[in-house]
Amino acid sequence: MTIATSPLSHVLPLGTLVSQHGHLEIGGCDVLELAREFGTPAYVVSEDDLRARARMFVEELAARHREFDVLFASKAFPCTAVYRVLGEEGLACDVASGGELALALRGGFDPARIYFHGNAKSEAELQEALSAGVGHVVLDSFDDFARLERMAAERGRRQEVLIRVTPGVAGATHDAMSTGQADSKFGFSVPDARAAIARLARAPHLELVGLHFHIGSQLLELAPFREAVRAVRALGDFPVINVGGGLGVAYTSEQHAPGIAEYVDALVSTVHDELGADKRLLLEPGRALVANSTVTLYTVQTVKRNVSTWVAVDGGMSDNLRPMLYGARYEAILAERPLAAAGERCQLVGKHCESGDVIIRDVWLPEPEVGEVIVTPATGAYGYSLANNYNGVPRPPVIFCREGSAREVVRRERYEDLMSRDVDPARP
Numbered sequence: 001m002t003i004a005t006s007p008l009s010h011v012l013p014l015g016t017l018v019s020q021h022g023h024l025e026i027g028g029c030d031v032l033e034l035a036r037e038f039g040t041p042a043y044v045v046s047e048d049d050l051r052a053r054a055r056m057f058v059e060e061l062a063a064r065h066r067e068f069d070v071l072f073a074s075k076a077f078p079c080t081a082v083y084r085v086l087g088e089e090g091l092a093c094d095v096a097s098g099g100e101l102a103l104a105l106r107g108g109f110d111p112a113r114i115y116f117h118g119n120a121k122s123e124a125e126l127q128e129a130l131s132a133g134v135g136h137v138v139l140d141s142f143d144d145f146a147r148l149e150r151m152a153a154e155r156g157r158r159q160e161v162l163i164r165v166t167p168g169v170a171g172a173t174h175d176a177m178s179t180g181q182a183d184s185k186f187g188f189s190v191p192d193a194r195a196a197i198a199r200l201a202r203a204p205h206l207e208l209v210g211l212h213f214h215i216g217s218q219l220l221e222l223a224p225f226r227e228a229v230r231a232v233r234a235l236g237d238f239p240v241i242n243v244g245g246g247l248g249v250a251y252t253s254e255q256h257a258p259g260i261a262e263y264v265d266a267l268v269s270t271v272h273d274e275l276g277a278d279k280r281l282l283l284e285p286g287r288a289l290v291a292n293s294t295v296t297l298y299t300v301q302t303v304k305r306n307v308s309t310w311v312a313v314d315g316g317m318s319d320n321l322r323p324m325l326y327g328a329r330y331e332a333i334l335a336e337r338p339l340a341a342a343g344e345r346c347q348l349v350g351k352h353c354e355s356g357d358v359i360i361r362d363v364w365l366p367e368p369e370v371g372e373v374i375v376t377p378a379t380g381a382y383g384y385s386l387a388n389n390y391n392g393v394p395r396p397p398v399i400f401c402r403e404g405s406a407r408e409v410v411r412r413e414r415y416e417d418l419m420s421r422d423v424d425p426a427r428p
């Protein structure tokens with residue numbers, strides 16, 4: 001049965017159904033059975049959803065523009081299985097640290113298709129990037145520039161680079177997710193970018209191929225993207241323009257994000273109008289590729305009724321930090337009764353020793369009971385990547401579901417993992 005009657009249908013992974021038993025079904029797998037088999041909390045990914053969104057980006061671009069690449073902004077979900085799937089779909093990759101570079105390589109990305117970002121790249125990370133042979137480094141500051149020029153010279157090679165520009169355009173989003181404003185730790189201001197471009201013309205070991213900007217995340221309006229393209233036009237004519245990521249997604253039933261087609265259309269037409277149709281256009285989506293592919297499963301541990309109704313589950317800020325960092329909103333649905341009418345206002349909270357460990361405030365639920373499995377949709381972006389071990393809680397597994405089969409691609413952490421880095425002087 002389709003889930004289309006639920007107001008949550010557009011935040012759930014594509015192809016989500018209600019099974020013949022009335023349970024939520026993702027990637028053809030009964031979510032209740034997944035909880036029994038793999039335990040909770042767990043990240044459950046619809047592999048077909050991941051692939052479908054990657055294809056949408058590629059197809060929409062191919063229909064409108066000649067030379068392009070879609071880069072998976074891998075900070076959103078840096079798990080080798082996700083890198084592998086998105087690489088198989090023909091995407092290139094954006095990494096923002098040595099660790100993400102190592103993961104992308106392990107996930108099968110050709111180094112030539114990797115773009116190395118970061119506002120504070122260390123010498124060691126740049127050495128790793130050069131040794132791996134990454135295709136492009138995105139310069140973020142004059143310090144970055146000087147360091148990379150010296151290191152490329154030492155290796156007697158010429159490295160292709162882009163310059164990250166902060167175009168002075170702020171998208172309407174939470175302050176913590178806005179990056180394109182002039183007062184930012186990211187990138188070169190427009191005047192500094194002009195100076196860097198002039199210096200790069202005389203840098204024998206760096207070859208500037210284009211400009212990059214990323215104005216922010218979870219943007220639900222397209223106008224700031226257009227403004228940013230216009231703002232960088234004054235910096236000159238380059239073969240490559242990377243317009244970053246930032247396309248927002250729907251986390252709640254009331255939220256509506258522009259579709260991938262609408263977003264690509266707006267960007268391509270602006271790039272054609274402002275910069276010309278001959279540019280190599282790079283898009284760098286993170287959230288829009290992965291957020292809605294994934295749900296998190298929890299089990300209700302306690303229900304406490306005092307002034308409010310507190311529904312406490314076996315995870316929380318260790319597996320989803322976004323509500324605490326940005327006040328991000330989510331929805332919740334019961335795996336066993338996904339279409340049940342929501343009758344009680346609840347505070348869905350985690351197990352951590354912080355009053356702020358609230359996954360969803362004031363969420364209407366159908367009187368959840370202890371032992372029931374609760375599902376929070378749209379947790380594929382910045383959930384796994386921001387996960388932590390607060391209170392010694394092992395991080396959840398990642399389960400890929402496709403056509404009724406489930407496979408664990410990341411196992412649950414064990415207590416031994418929590419101690420695996422300890423150097424114990426009492427032991428030889």
Ligand SMILES: Cc1ncc(COP(=O)(O)O)c(C=O)c1O
Nearest residue numbers: 073214217245246284285286287
């Ligand atoms: C340089 C860069 N590109 C792309 C992204 C991806 O952003 P989003 O997940 O909002 O698409 C980010 C996110 O921080 C970023 O910093």
